[in-house]
Amino acid sequence: MTTQTTSAEGFFNADRRWAWGSVLTGLALWEFASRVLVGSKLFLAAPTQVLYALYELVATGEIWKHVWTSAQEFVIGYVSACLLGVALGFAMASSRPAKAALQPWVAGLYATPTVALAPLFILWFGIGIFSKVVVVVALVVFPVTINTETGLLGVNKNLVETVRAFGATPRQIFFKVSLPAALPFIFAGLRLGIGRGLIGVVVAELFGARAGLGQLISQSAETFNMPDLFAGVTILAVAGIALTGGFQRLERTLIPWRD
Amino acid sequence: MGAASNKLNVAGLTKRFGPLEALSGVDVAVDRGEFISIVGPSGCGKTTFLRIVGGLETASAGVIELDGRGIVGPGSDRGFVFQSDNLLPWRDVVSNTEIGPELAGKLGPEQRARTLKLLELVGLKGFEHYYPRQLSGGMRQRVNLARALAVDPTLLLMDEPFSALDAQTREIMQTELSRIWEEGKKTVLFVTHQIDEAVYLSDRVFVFARRPGRVNEVIDIDLPRPRPLDIKRTPAFVAYVERIWKLIENDVRVSVLEEHEG
Numbered sequence: 001m002t003t004q005t006t007s008a009e010g011f012f013n014a015d016r017r018w019a020w021g022s023v024l025t026g027l028a029l030w031e032f033a034s035r036v037l038v039g040s041k042l043f044l045a046a047p048t049q050v051l052y053a054l055y056e057l058v059a060t061g062e063i064w065k066h067v068w069t070s071a072q073e074f075v076i077g078y079v080s081a082c083l084l085g086v087a088l089g090f091a092m093a094s095s096r097p098a099k100a101a102l103q104p105w106v107a108g109l110y111a112t113p114t115v116a117l118a119p120l121f122i123l124w125f126g127i128g129i130f131s132k133v134v135v136v137v138a139l140v141v142f143p144v145t146i147n148t149e150t151g152l153l154g155v156n157k158n159l160v161e162t163v164r165a166f167g168a169t170p171r172q173i174f175f176k177v178s179l180p181a182a183l184p185f186i187f188a189g190l191r192l193g194i195g196r197g198l199i200g201v202v203v204a205e206l207f208g209a210r211a212g213l214g215q216l217i218s219q220s221a222e223t224f225n226m227p228d229l230f231a232g233v234t235i236l237a238v239a240g241i242a243l244t245g246g247f248q249r250l251e252r253t254l255i256p257w258r259d
Numbered sequence: 260m261g262a263a264s265n266k267l268n269v270a271g272l273t274k275r276f277g278p279l280e281a282l283s284g285v286d287v288a289v290d291r292g293e294f295i296s297i298v299g300p301s302g303c304g305k306t307t308f309l310r311i312v313g314g315l316e317t318a319s320a321g322v323i324e325l326d327g328r329g330i331v332g333p334g335s336d337r338g339f340v341f342q343s344d345n346l347l348p349w350r351d352v353v354s355n356t357e358i359g360p361e362l363a364g365k366l367g368p369e370q371r372a373r374t375l376k377l378l379e380l381v382g383l384k385g386f387e388h389y390y391p392r393q394l395s396g397g398m399r400q401r402v403n404l405a406r407a408l409a410v411d412p413t414l415l416l417m418d419e420p421f422s423a424l425d426a427q428t429r430e431i432m433q434t435e436l437s438r439i440w441e442e443g444k445k446t447v448l449f450v451t452h453q454i455d456e457a458v459y460l461s462d463r464v465f466v467f468a469r470r471p472g473r474v475n476e477v478i479d480i481d482l483p484r485p486r487p488l489d490i491k492r493t494p495a496f497v498a499y500v501e502r503i504w505k506l507i508e509n510d511v512r513v514s515v516l517e518e519h520e521g
Binding site for chain 2: 161165167168172256
């Protein structure tokens with residue numbers, strides 16, 4: 001009873017209505033533009049055609065090798081980049097020499113359009129998964145590093161002073177104050193990394209891959225198979241929404257003190 | 260009574276920040292269980308003095324002894340109550356209160372029982388698992404106080420703890436603090452801007468002067484305890500306030516003008 005009412009309220013609450021209304025209107029306009037204004041599948045596939053292409057990709061089982069390949073590239077790259085980024089951020093926040101040594105690299109590489117180097121990575125590391133993992137790491141690691149460092153440095157000095165007055169050691173200050181205080185920033189960096197990581201996977205695959213959603217997209221583009229192309233894009237969009245949404249849920253669980 | 264039996268002995272305490280002499284030759288002695296307030300104009304070094312006793316700053320010169328021993332850094336024999344509550348936002352009331360014992364590795368069922376009793380003492384029964392953002396300013400200051408008491412200090416250091424509260428809440432907190440002090444009889448050093456607050460709470464008031472910061476005069480407050488709030492309207496009370504105000508009036512005027520000029 002309670003779950004039903006909440007989900008019904010959830011659906012009918014004003015924000016949700018606007019969100020769904022806007023998405024459905026967009027899809028309807030798209031369908032109309034594709035079928036009536038353009039009228040050719042070679043240029044623009046209608047949402048219903050994309051849906052059918054998705055159905056076929058799933059029915060033939062062809063989709064799974066693409067999803068599986070991209071998922072591996074994303075997960076391996078993203079997790080390594082997060083671990084590395086958090087570690088680098090810690091180092092930069094806690095040691096002046098580390099900060100001085102790392103700062104120019106982080107600042108320079110963060111602003112570099114790393115995706116443009118993807119062909120180079122493929123040349124170096126081959127057409128397989130590894131080259132894509134490297135691209136993902138290169139894209140994700142810097143926002144995570146910068147946010148971790150910013151979060152750790154932005155800790156309220158009064159809180160540090162307070163635990164110091166109660167006899168905290170530097171180690172206790174770090175684990176009991178700096179780290180929890182920086183968590184919201186670190187999580188914001190990890191969340192930013194999701195989008196950048198997905199882009200990294202796809203762009204790297206565009207430049208050469210045996211399988212993957214990016215490969216599906218580029219292959220479909222070459223053969224003017226618009227429904228398949230949009231099907232690949234749709235899967236990526238849904239993955240982005242799901243991952244970010246799941247992440248926000250995780251943040252609310254782990255950082256309940258934030259309003 | 261020799262000097263060694265005092266709770267706190269300070270002689271020739273001097274603190275310099277670069278060329279600025281924040282404290283110059285401060286000599287005071289505090290007895291066990293005394294409630295001492297420190298008043299004075301902005302920039303008289305009263306907070307610096309408290310921080311040195313708390314071990315958060317080091318003295319440039321002079322002797323400062325707590326229970327006959329020199330002070331090296333913070334310690335669990337002192338509990339610090341800060342001006343802003345500085346509660347950790349990710350901890351509820353209980354675990355904020357227990358931060359001192361936790362840092363010392365002394366958590367456990369006995370500590371928890373003591374913590375709950377303390378929270379009852381400061382009037383927070385029923386709020387044990389609230390987070391700071393769910394509490395009013397007055398309640399957060401009660402946690403601030405309970406946190407300092409949780410290390411079971413023999414000396415309580417309070418740095419304008421009620422200055423951010425509205426006038427009514429402040430008066431309530433004064434009576435509560437007075438009641439808590441009478442139950443535990445801990446030695447208290449209480450820094451404040453409010454002269455009436457100092458007179459109401461204290462056994463003695465240290466009046467500081469500025470440029471350089473030093474003790475100008477020590478006033479004994481000879482009023483009966485427990486003190487109801489309406490004692491603030493008695494002639495004896497008002498006379499104390501007047502006398503202290505006269506001592507710092509000139510300094511305050513100068514400091515206000517200086518702040519105005521920037």
